[in-house]
Amino acid sequence: xxxxxxxxxxxLSRDKGIDPQIVVSAVEDAIALATRxxxxxxxxxxxxxxxxTGEIRxxxxxxxxxxxEMVEDSINQITLEEARxxxxxxxxxxxxxxxxxxxxxGRIAAQMAKQIIFQKVREAERDTVFLEYNHxxxxxxxxxxxxLEPQDVIFDLGKAEARMPKREQSRLEQFSxxxxxxxxxxxxxxxxxxxxxxVSRASKELVQNLFHSExxxxxxxxxxxxxxxxxxxxxxxxAVMSRDKDVDPVGACVGMKGMRVQSIIRxxxxxxIDIIEYSEEIxxxxxxxxxxxxxxxxxxxxxxxxxxxxxxxDSQLSLAIGKKGQNVRLAAKLLGWKIDIKSEEEKRxxxxxxxxxxxxxxxxxxEQVTELGDSVLQKLVAAGITTxxxxxxxxxxQLEEIxxxxxxxxxxxxxxVRHYFGQYAADEERPAAEVAAVVDTGEALADVQSExxxxxxxxxxxxxxxxxxxxxxxxxxxxxxxxxxDTE
Numbered sequence: 001x002x003x004x005x006x007x008x009x010x011x012l013s014r015d016k017g018i019d020p021q022i023v024v025s026a027v028e029d030a031i032a033l034a035t036r037x038x039x040x041x042x043x044x045x046x047x048x049x050x051x052x053t054g055e056i057r058x059x060x061x062x063x064x065x066x067x068x069e070m071v072e073d074s075i076n077q078i079t080l081e082e083a084r085x086x087x088x089x090x091x092x093x094x095x096x097x098x099x100x101x102x103x104x105x106g107r108i109a110a111q112m113a114k115q116i117i118f119q120k121v122r123e124a125e126r127d128t129v130f131l132e133y134n135h136x137x138x139x140x141x142x143x144x145x146x147x148l149e150p151q152d153v154i155f156d157l158g159k160a161e162a163r164m165p166k167r168e169q170s171r172l173e174q175f176s177x178x179x180x181x182x183x184x185x186x187x188x189x190x191x192x193x194x195x196x197x198x199v200s201r202a203s204k205e206l207v208q209n210l211f212h213s214e215x216x217x218x219x220x221x222x223x224x225x226x227x228x229x230x231x232x233x234x235x236x237x238x239a240v241m242s243r244d245k246d247v248d249p250v251g252a253c254v255g256m257k258g259m260r261v262q263s264i265i266r267x268x269x270x271x272x273i274d275i276i277e278y279s280e281e282i283x284x285x286x287x288x289x290x291x292x293x294x295x296x297x298x299x300x301x302x303x304x305x306x307x308x309x310x311x312x313x314d315s316q317l318s319l320a321i322g323k324k325g326q327n328v329r330l331a332a333k334l335l336g337w338k339i340d341i342k343s344e345e346e347k348r349x350x351x352x353x354x355x356x357x358x359x360x361x362x363x364x365x366x367e368q369v370t371e372l373g374d375s376v377l378q379k380l381v382a383a384g385i386t387t388x389x390x391x392x393x394x395x396x397x398q399l400e401e402i403x404x405x406x407x408x409x410x411x412x413x414x415x416x417v418r419h420y421f422g423q424y425a426a427d428e429e430r431p432a433a434e435v436a437a438v439v440d441t442g443e444a445l446a447d448v449q450s451e452x453x454x455x456x457x458x459x460x461x462x463x464x465x466x467x468x469x470x471x472x473x474x475x476x477x478x479x480x481x482x483x484x485x486d487t488e
Contacts, residue, residue: 003054026120
């Protein structure tokens with residue numbers, strides 16, 4: 001029959017959910033350590049619990065070696081000859097035990113043994129909890145509220161305690177001790193000081209589990225949940241699709257008169273839920289994901305970066321974005337794409353600006369002003385002036401603020417900019433290339449002017465010959481006579 005001590009150990013093991021042998025080993029290790037501390041010895045020592053009598057003993061053991069030359073540790077080894085003087089039948093490699101009295105250990109040794117036992121039991125309990133729950137991460141469990149702490153809620157899972165941190169709670173929820181709720185097993189923290197099982201009510205897996213429980217079509221895989229985006233306590237968007245063309249996925253989730261979705265909303269303490277039909281076409285899916293806003297058009301901006309542009313009517317912009325950007329943020333999570341949302345007016349202004357930029361002349365690098373030396377150019381570029389147009393728009397006062405730009409440099413810059421735009425004073429000499437260009441232009445103009453009178457005369461002659469009447473001829477003669485008369 002087991003002793004009272006061993007029966008107590010079995011009860012403790014059952015309550016903690018651990019193997020009784022673990023507790024027995026903890027007791028034996030504790031008594032061995034306490035005995036070594038009491039006798040202040042470095043000898044190898046073990047504890048021993050007699051299950052029938054409940055007696056706890058401690059003994060020193062020494063290993064038997066054949067000859068004195070083989071002794072490496074004189075404290076924990078003994079020669080065969082010495083060992084046989086105590087136990088004639090002992091062989092090489094055996095252990096020789098020397099029991100130590102434990103009834104003299106006293107209160108301090110007993111306290112030490114108690115601490116060691118509690119520590120070993122606690123470690124064994126944590127290992128048991130880890131093995132029990134670590135493979136169940138993501139599973140929804142039913143838990144009872146055990147106690148409420150300033151930030152955390154502690155739950156009783158039956159075999160262990162669980163902790164729900166503040167960040168894993170919904171802001172809509174308040175709990176009372178003894179209340180039963182469904183929680184998602186988030187992770188098992190082996191190094192935590194308190195409860196090592198971490199649970200959540202803010203996880204999207206909770207919503208998924210609730211739909212599985214409330215919607216038979218989801219349970220039997222007729223309707224499939226393709227994506228969920230959630231901000232706990234605020235809003236959830238869930239995308240569903242049907243494997244059966246005769247089954248409406250959104251209608252199945254909503255239920256008759258909204259009974260199914262209302263049941264889920266009650267479980268989530270009033271959290272809003274948008275149920276959206278999933279589409280493989282990203283533009284169509286985006287339009288539905290941004291509901292209740294009405295989208296004008298959707299275009300893919302960058303396929304590799306998964307970025308789309310959404311245009312909505314001006315009156316729909318605030319609704320599409322949502323309170324504090326929540327609607328568009330949840331839609332982006334649901335799609336897995338970046339969403340750039342704009343109103344019709346913003347898009348129109350953007351297109352107009354692009355057209356203006358295309359019509360505007362290209363900026364000219366400031367290095368094109370060749371009259372400026374390298375040192376001046378470096379100072380200008382360092383100050384952020386990289387184009388000729390920017391340099392020309394600057395006032396002398398602004399230029400003087402640039403480090404290293406004095407009055408002489410300022411004057412040099414002004415002259416160089418004037419020359420770049422072809423503006424020269426009367427006493428300034430143009431570069432040879434510009435003079436040649438001016439001469440060529442002048443000769444071309446002279447050629448045009450000299451050809452013009454000749455052409456006019458040719459036209460006049462043709463007009464004169466064209467007047468075939470006698471009156472025209474007479475008129476011509478009269479003109480000649482009058483000219484002769486004037487000459488005389």
